[in-house]
Amino acid sequence: MRAAPNRRPFDAGRAAYLTLNALLLTFLLLPIVIVLVFALNPTPYISFPPVGISLRWFEKFFGSAEFMNALWLSLWVASVVLVLSIVIGAACALALVRGNLPGRAVMTAFFMSPLMVPAILTGLALFQAYLLSGIGRPVWGLIAAHTLVAVPYVIRTTLAVLHNFDRRIEEAAAVLGASPMRVFFEVTLPLIRPGVFAGGVFAFIVSFDQFPVSLFLVVPKGETLPVVLFNYMKFDLDGAIAAASMVSILLALSVVLVLERLIGLKAYVKL
Amino acid sequence: MISRRKALRAGAGLAALATVGAPSILHAQTKTLKITTWGGKWGEVMKATVLPAFEKEFKCTVSADQAFPFLPKLQVSSKNDPIYDVLHANSNEQWNAVVEGLVMDKITAKEVPNIADVYPYAVSDKIVGVTIFTSAIGLGYRTDKGLTKPTSWKDLADPKLAGSRGGYLIPVNSLGQAHLMMLGKVYGKGLTDLDAAYKALEALKPIKLVDFTGQMEKMLLSGEVSMGVIHDSGVYRYEGPNMQPVDFASPSEGVLALEQVLNVTPGSKVKELAFAYIDYMLRPDVQKLLAEAVWYSPANKKVKLDAKYDAKLLTTPEKVASLIQPDWKWYNARREDIDARVTKILKG
Secondary structure (H helix, E strand, O other): OOOOOOOOOOOHHHHHHHHHHHHHHHHHHHHHHHHHHHHHOOOOOOOOOOOOOOOHHHHHHHHOHHHHHHHHHHHHHHHHHHHHHHHHHHHHHHHHHHOOOOOHHHHHHHHHHHHHOOHHHHHHHHHHHHHHOOOOOOHHHHHHHHHHHHHHHHHHHHHHHHHOOOOHHHHHHHHOOOOHHHHHHHHHHHHHHHHHHHHHHHHHHHHHOOOHHHHHHOEOOEOOHHHHHHHHHHHOOOHHHHHHHHHHHHHHHHHHHHHHHHHOOHHHHHO | OOOHHHHHHHHHHHHHHHHHHHHHHHHHOOEEEEEEOOOHHHHHHHHHHHHHHHHHHHOEEEEEEOOOOHHHHHHHOOOOOOOOOEEEEEHHHHHHHHHOOOOOOOOOOOOOHHHHHEOHHHHOOOOOOEEEEEEEEEEEEEOOOOOOOOOOHHHHHOHHHOOOEEEEOHHHOHHHHHHHHHHHHHHOOOOOOHHHHHHHHHHOOOOEEEOOHHHHHHHHHHOOOOEEEEEOHHHHOOOOOOOOOEEEEOOOOOEEEEEEEEEEOOOOOOHHHHHHHHHHHOOHHHHHHHHHHHOOEEOEOOOOOOHHHHHHOOOOHHHHOOEEOOOHHHHHHOHHHHHHHHHHHHOO
């Protein structure tokens, strides 16, 4: 006699959970699918169903000196912002947690304040400040502005790691004779690294996609990709915009994957 | 070994020398003209041909800003050292700028000699600065939807077009604002009859609204709308193998002017060069090049366009007579109230 198959009873909660996840994923990914369809469709306007598959918009994007200059500038600025944000953000987070500073809550709120002010106002205010101080709109001014809005992300993720940090590990290292510098580089830093670099990923993406702050701070022939795309859209709303969007999405994804390979962001997720 | 004091003294000496020598250095420097300009095909032609030729002829460099928004940047910069020397904008924005003292009231043939050759609309009392080109705002329509060519602005209200007519988010688009005034003229006592305009706007619902003219072009090309308010260049520029069954119609009540206006900032340090640039942009050869590249009607009467452009653009006094120029000073003064009212009408 064959035994009855061991069927799992229907779990309504699990089904609801999976359905919700599927809906969320669809909501997040559907716009990307639409952008991809538009980027591959040869017509110079959005048409559905697509009339064919073509790489003409990607050719236009990669063949345009204006788009390429903007893409490289955006990548370069985002890379510098990534490094600066990591250094500044991690140092601030350590100071806030370990520094025994007076008014720590106020200082934390101050460091987070760039996230609370509308970015367009931050851009306009910095633009005015730069002009009034006579420095114009140099590229380092743009980098400083991006860093300003990117640092809070690094601070936030690093603070999250530091709050779960077991300081007895550092004390053990010190008891065994390690200098404070050695403790920092060989114990503290490796343990907070996932948080710092996760914040760094956010910083890179925030800078690379930054539009409102850049709007006032870019100069002629020195425009970032989001600004160039916005201005292009006002006159030519064709598939080159979709191709540029796909390239941006793939670049951001690449950065996340590379960092995951290098430092293992999953470790941060577990925290 | 050099002491700190000696180093400071040497530095101060060098700084003093630099200050004394500065005027001659500045004199030898190439002047830079800071302008605003459009993107798209216009920007391509400007950067590839027009601006390099100007730089060569006038031995200067041109810093051309294509990144909107221009007016807030000008507002924030010092009036004595403005961020731009020449502001290229549509007429409504120039009127906003002149009210704040950011651009000059009037430019004459004394400063820009080629003004002597422009059509009267280019320097009319509805313009601050100088119009270098204009487009005609009328109706774009699909020729494959069984529609007859529109002859009146009222044709946009045809019940058959419910849901497939196109307009603009009036608070952010000057074509939408101009169309609203035209509704006052067509259905009421004139361009300033807002009550009639609001009533006519209500009757256009359901209507698909966009904020950029580029979006309207694409909606017409894709057939998402069958008829919409658009400027002639937004239809004509898609000629050739990719041309869709779309055409432009000039309503009998007249077409609205969408002027490309140049103006100089009062605080510009290179005012002569700024005037020279405007004069250069009004030269017949430059006008022809740009007009044929982007399908804009040239403001200079002496420009001779090739036949296919001449047939469609406003290149004779008779054709130019169909242009209606809105009073943007009047409109801008009421803008907040108008924005609130039209938003309420078009909500949802």
